[in-house]
Amino acid sequence: RTTRLHALTASLSESVSVTAVAKAIVEQARIVVGAAEGELKLLGDNHEPGEAGLCTTNAIKTGRPVFVGSLAESHESYWLSAARAADNGFASMAALPLMVKGGPLGVLEFHFNAPVNFDEEYQALLISVAQHCTQALDRARLYETAERARSDAERANRLKDEFVSTVSHELRTPLNAILGWASMLRTDSMDSEVFPQAVESIYRNASRQAKLVDDLLDFARMAGGRTTIDMDRIDAPNLIRGIVESVSPLAAGSQVDIQLSPIPDATLRGDVKRLEQVFVNLLGNSLKFTPAGGRIMVSARIVDRVLEIRVADTGIGIEPEFLPYVFERFRQGDGTTTRNHSGLGLGLSIAKQLVEAHKGTIRAESAGKGKGTAFVVTLPISGQEAERAAAAAAEPPVDVRLDGVHVLVVDDEKDTRDLIGRALEDRGALISVADNSEDAIEILERDDIDVLLADIAMPGEDGYSLIRRIRSGGNRLASIPAAAVTAHARDDERTRALAAGFHVHMAKPVEPSEIVRMVNHLAHDRRVSRRSSM
Known part of the structure; x- marks a missing residue:
């Protein structure tokens, strides 16, 4: 028996997967204990013990082995096991639970052709075999769990690598068209009839790139659990x-x-x-x-x-x-x-x-x-009837005028200042520009500014600090309508801008028509505020 037990131990040690261990148990353990048949039942995550009337069910429920020396002993407690054993010509049986710290892994059952005297020595052998099998199964289970985790991690890293490669490709493709056409426009090396095609291509590819950036930002917000839903x-x-x-x-x-x-x-x-x-x-x-x-x-x-x-x-x-x-x-x-x-x-x-x-x-x-x-x-579907929505303020018409509205645009990027300035000047606004916070404060103190549009990320003093200085000044500037027009587009950055003192947060890129509507709205609030204070 000792030799056969060593052979079982060696076979279990060489087996890595749960399937291989189970096969070794079924083939070798029966020989070690001298049984006519051996059967291994592995439990799922729910640890369902099995049908009533089976000795294996009792072994799993109690966590203790069950030894049946003769079928006559088992008819009352294990009638289903006794009936199945009799049908197959067996005279006795043993059921041994395979217990680990988290509960039962399964149960090992042996059947014998003749009645067996399960004395202390024989019971010790059967329990020893069950313990060896339990350790091997637990080790194989942990190994397979680790292998799955490693495989999942490798798959996740591979997918991320592919994604980064795709992002690079998708961002570079429209950028190529934008830079290419812009370079030709700068060098004045194209015929006038091609000019509309160049402008349309630049606009189309810039829009495409903006959509890609929006998707990436949405993905980042959702991955970080920062998505806001306004019901x-x-x-x-x-x-x-x-x-x-x-x-x-x-x-x-x-x-x-x-x-x-x-x-x-x-x-x-x-x-x-x-x-x-x-x-x-x-x-x-x-x-x-x-x-x-x-x-x-x-x-x-x-x-x-x-x-x-x-x-x-x-x-x-x-x-x-x-x-x-x-x-x-x-x-x-x-x-x-x-x-x-x-x-x-x-x-x-x-x-x-x-x-x-x-x-x-x-x-x-x-x-x-x-x-x-x-x-x-x-x-x-909403459980209540839809309420009549309050009359929403009408969108300003496309030809809205901003005559007499003085706007200060603060941004360290000249292209952005020029774009916003042109869009507002086309509607009749008077424009002042600054590329830093100090110049902005000087203009605000000198001129009668109606609306402030400021970037957030600027060298020296950023937009957050600028608006806090303005709001804490205690003079006529403290109530000036102000909007942050910035590439800092995350939800937490929007909250920070509003908390600092901006009335509106607009994420770049911004359509010129949106800038016009927003300035018209802020200027209207400014005029109403002035009239009420008179």
């Missing part, structure tokens, strides 16, 4: 109709037909901008992967107080093996250098997190390559 009542038909209308020009340009089915009346509770972002991402994804002549179908229905919105296309579809990973960060169906479609692969991951932040769900469906894709979003 409000939303009319679902208006929301979906507006989104479809906004992407229709892009679809027409790609020769893709968008079909919108009637949307049932429903009121959602959520963040309009974030939900718009979700469906723009989904429609943009469908446009990207649907060839000319294809269709995108948008429909919705109400199911159990939930609005189910479906965005389906006739595009290239998704391979079955990639479908489970379609919403994962850093994952793309084609991450090779020969891929046909650009993008960072973050849009669907962002969409999933935003939907889940609204207590909704999102799933992808595809019958395979070349068979189209459908994304299905479910959002809970």
Whole structure:
């Protein structure tokens, strides 16, 4: 017996995986104890003991071995084990739990053809075999857990490397067009008829790069748990109709037909901008992967107080093996250098997190390559009738005038000062500029400034310090309307700017029309404040 026990120990030591250890136990342990048959049952994470009437179930529940010398002894307590043993011609049996610190790993069961006298010495042998098997299984389990963790880490690092490579490529591609056309414009080396093409290319690629940066910032916010959701009542038909209308020009340009089915009346509770972002991402994804002549179908229905919105296309579809990973960060169906479609692969991951932040769900469906894709979003319907929204202040018309409004633009980047200044001067504003905080204070004290627009990151004294100095001055400048126009776009940076004393925070890049609207709003507040103090 000692020799056979050593052979079992050696076999277990050589086995690395749980499967190999289990095989060694079944083949070798039976021989060591002289049993006719050996059986190993491994438990799952839930540690379910098994059926009543089995000696193995009792061994797992109590954590103690069960020895049955003859079937006559077991009929009352272990009737199911006795019946199975009799059917197979066995006369006695033993069940030994394989116990570790966290609970039972499983149970080892032996069957014998003849009645067995389980004396102390024999019981000690059986328990010793069970302990050897337990240690080997536990070691193999820990090894496999460590191997899975290592494999997962390597996979995560590989995906991140691919993602960084993709980011570099996606940012450099539009930058190449921007710098190329800008260089030709600077050297005045192009014909006048090519000028509109150059301007359009610069604008299109700059917009593309801004979208990439926005996606990266959204991804960073979500990864850090800093996403803010401003809940409000939303009319679902208006929301979906507006989104479809906004992407229709892009679809027409790609020769893709968008079909919108009637949307049932429903009121959602959520963040309009974030939900718009979700469906723009989904429609943009469908446009990207649907060839000319294809269709995108948008429909919705109400199911159990939930609005189910479906965005389906006739595009290239998704391979079955990639479908489970379609919403994962850093994952793309084609991450090779020969891929046909650009993008960072973050849009669907962002969409999933935003939907889940609204207590909704999102799933992808595809019958395979070349068979189209459908994304299905479910959002809970508001339990109350939609309230009449207060009359929102009308957007200022496109031809809004800023005549008589004196604006100070503070930014260390000359191009930014020139851009903002030109946009406001075109609407009649009077512009003063400064490239640092000291010059800004001098102009504010000398001139009658109506609105201050300031960058945050500037050499010497930053925008936070500038606005704090102004607010703490105790003079006429302390109440001047001010906006931070900055590339510091994170939520915590917005909060910091408002806390420092800015009335508005605008993240670069900013459309000139947005600057005009914002200055008009601030100047209006300034005029109202002055009239009330008179």
